[in-house]
Amino acid sequence: MSSLNFIHEELEKLKEDGLFISIRTIEGPQGAWINVDGKKVLNLCSNNYLGFANNEKLKSASKKAIDAYGVGPAAVRTISGTTTVHCDLERKLAQFKGVESTISFQSGFCANLAVVPAIVGKKDVIFSDELNHASIIDGCRLSGAKIIRYEHCNPRDLRGKISYEGNAERRLIITDGVFSMEGDIAPLPEIVKIADEFDAITMVDDAHGEGVLGKGGRGIVDYFNLHGRVDIEVGTLSKAFGVVGGYVAGSKNLTDYLAQKGRPFLFSSAVTSSDVAACIAAVEILMESETQVKKLWSNAALFQERIKKIGFDIGKTQTPITPIMVGDARLAKEFSRKLYEDGIFIQSIGYPTVPVGKARLRAMLSAAHSEDDILWAVEYLKKTGKALKILN
Numbered sequence: 605m606s607s608l609n610f611i612h613e614e615l616e617k618l619k620e621d622g623l624f625i626s627i628r629t630i631e632g633p634q635g636a637w638i639n640v641d642g643k644k645v646l647n648l649c650s651n652n653y654l655g656f657a658n659n660e661k662l663k664s665a666s667k668k669a670i671d672a673y674g675v676g677p678a679a680v681r682t683i684s685g686t687t688t689v690h691c692d693l694e695r696k697l698a699q700f701k702g703v704e705s706t707i708s709f710q711s712g713f714c715a716n717l718a719v720v721p722a723i724v725g726k727k728d729v730i731f732s733d734e735l736n737h738a739s740i741i742d743g744c745r746l747s748g749a750k751i752i753r754y755e756h757c758n759p760r761d762l763r764g765k766i767s768y769e770g771n772a773e774r775r776l777i778i779t780d781g782v783f784s785m786e787g788d789i790a791p792l793p794e795i796v797k798i799a800d801e802f803d804a805i806t807m808v809d810d811a812h813g814e815g816v817l818g819k820g821g822r823g824i825v826d827y828f829n830l831h832g833r834v835d836i837e838v839g840t841l842s843k844a845f846g847v848v849g850g851y852v853a854g855s856k857n858l859t860d861y862l863a864q865k866g867r868p869f870l871f872s873s874a875v876t877s878s879d880v881a882a883c884i885a886a887v888e889i890l891m892e893s894e895t896q897v898k899k900l901w902s903n904a905a906l907f908q909e910r911i912k913k914i915g916f917d918i919g920k921t922q923t924p925i926t927p928i929m930v931g932d933a934r935l936a937k938e939f940s941r942k943l944y945e946d947g948i949f950i951q952s953i954g955y956p957t958v959p960v961g962k963a964r965l966r967a968m969l970s971a972a973h974s975e976d977d978i979l980w981a982v983e984y985l986k987k988t989g990k991a992l993k994i995l996n
């Protein structure tokens with residue numbers, strides 16, 4: 605017991621530094637307006653980009669799948685078999701992404717933990733953007749490969765660093781597609797060129813690109829028209845797709861290999877059939893129509909234009925992810941708390957999710973928002989930003 609005393613001290617320190625994460629309770633489905641801790645608030649912090657998390661088609665597909673397949677997978681896929689819906693989803697996703705094959709995982713996090721250690725090991729070198737997501741970082745660490753971080757979105761730095769590592773057996777370049785805390789887009793065309801030149805493997809995590817970038821939300825590879833040029837794409841089904849799960853997209857050889865070597869695939873049960881059926885419905889909607897993706901972008905443009913105009917620093921975002929820079933973690937927390945009182949749910953983000961001194965609010969736009977919602981939020985951000993002297 606006594607050896608766990610440090611936990612209390614650590615928790616107190618987090619509170620002192622303004623870094624203790626308070627998790628709010630949501631009563632009801634996701635959407636533009638949600639009930640949080642007994643209060644109806646405008647939701648500006650979910651990754652429900654397209655409003656699919658409470659979409660009727662997805663819910664109906666999910667309910668039907670429960671009747672057809674029950675609620676649980678009973679064991680991992682390699683032991684108890686896989687359902688037809690899991691196979692259907694993997695086929696549909698391959699079609700959507702324009703790749704030969706996909707393999708699904710329990711989450712985007714698991715997909716990264718599966719793929720990196722399966723592809724590289726002790727004799728290899730990974731080149732990883734310094735702002736890559738935690739799941740990429742953990743996947744890299746698990747692999748045992750040498751990890752070299754290159755400057756954020758800086759192909760020149762990547763080129764310099766890769767040219768020094770001639771003795772590695774394999775070289776793997778990994779980047780987020782859209783950076784989840786900044787909203788900027790990886791320079792994938794330059795990265796692919798460097799990979800070709802140095803015979804490196806390329807991997808992009810498209811968690812915030814799919815449903816957002818490219819034709820009908822097909823993701824970053826489609827956005828840059830790099831089909832067939834990126835070896836490994838990782839995706840998540842928990843953001844724009846509105847459900848849960850992750851996947852890897854690429855060649856049939858790659859996905860066959862991951863079914864043999866991807867440890868989360870081999871040693872953890874798959875997501876439920878009802879989740880998978882909802883994901884299929886999400887992909888089908890995206891393959892039929894670009895309406896939701898377009899609405900997402902017009903909402904993001906309106907919001908970003910207005911809050912920039914009133915003086916907020918929103919960094920270098922190129923996507924609907926909108927950081928509102930504050931700096932100090934305690935001040936960011938206070939900003940978030942006051943906005944909640946005003947009726948806006950928008951979380952502050954501090955270390956370790958972003959570097960120390962770069963705390964921010966992270967506003968997430970969704971196709972579910974109306975123009976009135978956005979204009980209303982901008983007014984309160986202005987009022988509260990001024991009261992806290994974040995704005996002049």
Ligand SMILES: Cc1ncc(COP(=O)(O)O)c(C=O)c1O
Nearest residue numbers: 711712713737739784811840842
């Ligand atoms: C870039 C990136 N990769 C992976 C993940 C993990 O996705 P999931 O929630 O499906 O585990 C996230 C989620 O925050 C992310 O932002």
